[in-house]
Amino acid sequence: MNFSSSLARLAAIRPLRLSFKRCLQISTTLNMPIKEGDALPSVDLFEDTPTNKVNLAQLSSGKKLIIFAVPGAFTPGCSKTHLPGYIKKADDLKKQGIDEIVCVAVNDPFVMAAWGKDQNTSGKVRMLADPSGSFTKALDLAVDLPPLxxxxxxxxxxxxxxxxxxxxxxxxxxxxxxxxxxxxxKI
Incomplete structure (x- = not known):
């Protein structure tokens, strides 16, 4: 076998190796959706302003929380049904041992603060923003909704x-x- 035929063989094999390597790299970085028994990821969210960070993993240490997420602040289902239900039941849920109720949305902190004010969440539900979707993606619970x-x-x-x-x-x-x-x- 001469040098040029060896080089041709190597060139034919190399793309396969690169392709196989890429598959391995991708498969090891795929997230699995969070499930019961898993620890919350340590990701900062924001309350009211971009300078007020809240880490739910730290917040939940030694506590029992309800965290619920909505596709977007001020959207009809979220504003008429989802968030109001938690506001209405907040006192009952806290009597059942819940320390805090947290609403998360992929919105900026100013929008979440305005929505909380509009819905009178003070003392009932904390409104946390996940502006880049980091927390949502870490849970593997992101969804692509172009209209939103x-x-x-x-x-x-x-x-x-x-x-x-x-x-x-x-x-x-x-x-x-x-x-x-x-x-x-399900408490």
């Missing part, structure tokens, strides 16, 4: 005890209003 601006959160609710998910309900279509409502929460 692109990447948003699937609609879900979860109970978190001392940093670990003890109950999780994700809407089957990612946006519906059934299993993630306050009336359906």
């Amino acid at each position: 601006g692109g990447t948003r959160s699937k609609r879900y609710s979860m109970v978190v005890e001392n940093g670990k998910v003890s109950s999780l309900q994700v809407e089957p279509d990612g946006t519906g209003l059934s299993c993630s409502l306050a009336e359906a929460i």
